[in-house]
Amino acid sequence: MEANLDLGPSVGQVEKRYFTFGDEGGGLKLDCGRELAPVTLAYETCGELSADRSNAILVCHALTGDSHAAGYYHPDDPKPGWWDRMVGPGKPVDTNKYFVICSNVIGGCMGSTGPMSENPATGKPYGAAFPVVTIGDMVRCQRRLVDHLGIDTLLAVVGGSVGGMQVLEWAVRYPGRVRAAIPLATTTKHSAQAIAFNEVARQAIMADPKWNHGDYYDAGRPEHGLAVARMVGHITYLSDESMRQKFDRRLQDRCELSFDFEADFQVESYLRYQGNKFVDRFDANSFLYLTKAADYFNLENRHGDGSLVAAFSRSKSRYLVVSFTSDWLYPTYQSRTMVKAMKKNGLDVSFCEIEAPWGHDAFLLPNERLEALLRGFLDRAHADLTGGGHAF
């Protein structure tokens, strides 16, 4: 998406840290039944933890994100973290007030344990021997990190898309440890349509001969398969309207159709560019594992015996749920379904469907409404906690 360079004040320099557990036994027993040890989480923090440790906000990244939510690693980095617009001094997730934590999920490839990590049994990368992980597994690792940081109760957990699934998992799995939960542009379970797109993306990777059943770290990587997988993903993040506005049927660097299989149209060129850019930063096996985790996520089955109302009966958090009109990957009806289940449990829930033409991607794009919602909701959660009266 086009970078809006006016990001306002930044948290400045941040550092990626690592937290490892289970290197002397006591790893993580995964939902699949296997044990993962050791487990490393890459994480970053910004802001100051208050003396009573009550001002921590956990930010959960989306499918292919990382721990770098805000700020810069080096002063000459061209771009800040992925949610710098929302996280920083004076911003809605205000680092002058809150201590912000963001960690890379397990199964990922941005510093946390994943298929690219060394398998202690073989001394080589796990590859396809890495166990299938779930959103629940990711969240249980994050809980270990939060424990490690000496934080009992999080003021808020916030995230969009697959990050929003982690938010929901946190609020239901650890009801006493999340005061406020902000699931954005997300769902309590993937629709068949969402699983279908993920499956096409996975097949693109696995059909690439270089994938070699996940064992490619010594040879060439399945770049073409991964690029196609990313192209499929990108289509689901946009919308008919946003593609019409961005590309329509405009031709790329030519005045006439080529009558061959070059990228005639701008939309083809854009998808190829996004695909090729992605392979530089992402691991194909991680993509398989993370999409699988998203497909497996089913909050009502895991925590409510098939009933979403029962699942939320465990929760004590207050919620801000946000969806976007043109998001067809996780359409508004899916957010309304979770809001309904929260209401039936008497939970304190606010919901807003924001009019935005940009599809699922909207939660990452500049949006004054979203910023105002987050700011007001967090202000009240913080004010109620500090006993400073209400935020009016």
Added chain:
Amino acid sequence: MRFDLQVIASWIEPGSKVLDLGCRTGSLLTHLTREKGIKGTGVEIDERAAGEAIAKGLTVIHGDIYEEIEDYPDDAFDYVILSRTLQQVADPTRLIREMLRVGRLGVVSFPNFTHIRNRFQMFFQGRAPISRELPYEWHNSPNIHVVPIVDFRRFCRDLSVPIVREVAISTHHHDDKGRIITFLPNLLATFGIFLLGRPQSQARRPVFA
């Protein structure tokens, strides 16, 4: 705050649970939270208004009042407020029954259609009345019902919904000032405001008067 909302606010017991249907940007809920320590929830169909209310720190659902009210369990609220919206809802009977299912008491306010100025416009000009309270032309009005105070009383009687309290007001051109009309309210009041109890057959607890 608008005078009709001041009257409504004066009826709300401190510390109660309040649902405001069609809460706009949440000025009543903000007032009640600050002054009476209520636990408030709003429903608002307009994204901008709902967004502003949430940004103030209020609990608000962006959605349609019919659909949203259905999800709340019985007795979830002490008061359910429907302010200046009755004339726009498709099925007032259904909505009022739902209000008195999720809430112990209902508060309904509406512009009094048979106010003397409206009658003059109809009688002397022969036109559909346009007033400060009902400021629309026939073709762009969101209002689908005309509600005189006397007809609303009869409507409550037909539904066996007891009227616990009733006030008719006339507001000045400054919205935040007004007075209570006791003489010929159906002719002289611009708004009717009613506190409704549960239908006798479904009352679970005694209502206070």
